[in-house]
Amino acid sequence: MLTLVLVVILAALVFEFINGFHDTANSIATVVATKVLSPGQAVILAATMNLIGAFAGTAVAKTVASGLIDTEVVNVTSQVILCALAGGITWNLITWWLGLPSSSSHALIGGLCGAALAAAHNDWAALIWAKAGDAGWTSNKGLLWKVFIPMISSPIAGFLLGVGIMVLLWAIIAGMSRIGGQIARLARPRWVNAFFGKAQLASAAYMGFAHGTNDAQKTMGIIALSIFGAQSSGALEHLPSWLAFMRPDGGEKDIDLWIIITCALVMAAGTAAGGWRIIKTLGHKMVKLHPIHGFAAETASATILTTAAHFGMPVSTTHSISTAIMGVGFAKNPRALKFTVIERIIWAWILTIPAAGGIAYGLLRLFEALGWA
DSSP states (O other): OHHHHHHHHHHHHHHHHHHHHHHHHHHHHHHHHTTSSOHHHHHHHHHHHHHHHHTSOOHHHHHHHHSSBOTTTSOOOHHHHHHHHHHHHHHHHHHHHHTOOOOHHHHHHHHHHHHHHHHTTTOGGGBOSSOTTSOGGGOSOHHIIIIIHHHHHHHHHHHHHHHHHHHHHHHHHHHHHHHOHHHHHHTSHHHHHHHHHHHHHHHHHHHHHHHHHHHHHHHHHHHHHHHHHHHHHTTTTTOOGGGGGGSOSSOTTOOOHHHHHHHHHHHHHHHHHOOHHHHHIIIIISOOOOHHHHHHHHHHHHHHHHHHHHTTOOOOHHHHHHHHHHHHHHHHOGGGSOHHHHHHHHHHHHHHHHHHHHHHHHHHHHHHHTTOO
16 A cells, blocks of 8 residues: 555656646746747756745645545545546646647646546535535635636736736836937837846746746645545555655645655756747747747736735646737737637647546546456
8 A cells, every 4th residue: 555655656746747847838938939048048947946936835735635625525545646647647748749838737637636536436526616614606715716717717817917017018118218318218129128138037037936836836735635645544554764754744734844845856857857849839839029028928927826826726837828928919919829829729728627637537447447446
């Protein structure tokens, strides 16, 4: 049983590594596309800021660990977590191969929901819509409020904030040009590009930090969930001394320090591995970007991610940066957007949760048929 728990933790770290290189593009595509940084420099910046961001809190990890599956309805075994991770990993690799910026977050959540549904024999009560005793639809807890509403609202917010920041920046530049003199010189394209080329270093770092605050925590939650399940089943009663650190220090809502450190380091390593297929889609295929556009898109996306992380919402880095780029492109020129590429991306978004969930559901059913679960 302990071996299976260790396999699950290893699979979770594999997912975290893949999340790092799959979602690297989300935090560095714009800064590479605008040629402010080389791909190598951008990856180093993103990996460093991912690592720092991963230590910024555990609200999202706690949501994944204790706010998506009702453990009173379904027995969260190591097999359930393993199938959930396999569903997320499989879908991530498929979309990475196709160069589609789909959501690692939603792949993981979809896998978790699909595996839980199979384990509960299609009892939808296994998925928490609002915790028992909460005020139903008015509650801000559970799958509905923590996943599905942010899943819809964050892309909309990314688009609108991208448009808003871009319009505001143009208004400031237009105002400077009307003042005249030295101020007007700073509003010329050459000076604007030079300024935002430097400013984009800050916005790209902010984006990397935001990615770490949200995405790294999801795997922390999965590992914590598997540890809680193993402890409940008695698998951690006779741990060898060198694995004593695996015993949870606190209750179900606590994320131990070793989990935080491990996930942070693995995501940073995955980020350093890069994800150039998706960078090409995000940074070049949707709309042509200049430094001012990259700054606006990164600032908009990172703001949404850090806000969501504060409230424990596991939103998609992919969705927020993609729609922020769309918003910036729309503000620049609606005709500049390449809608055939956008359509492919949206289809990947729509399919992610059911596809990853379906893979996880099928795998657990297979495990049951083979007597492994």
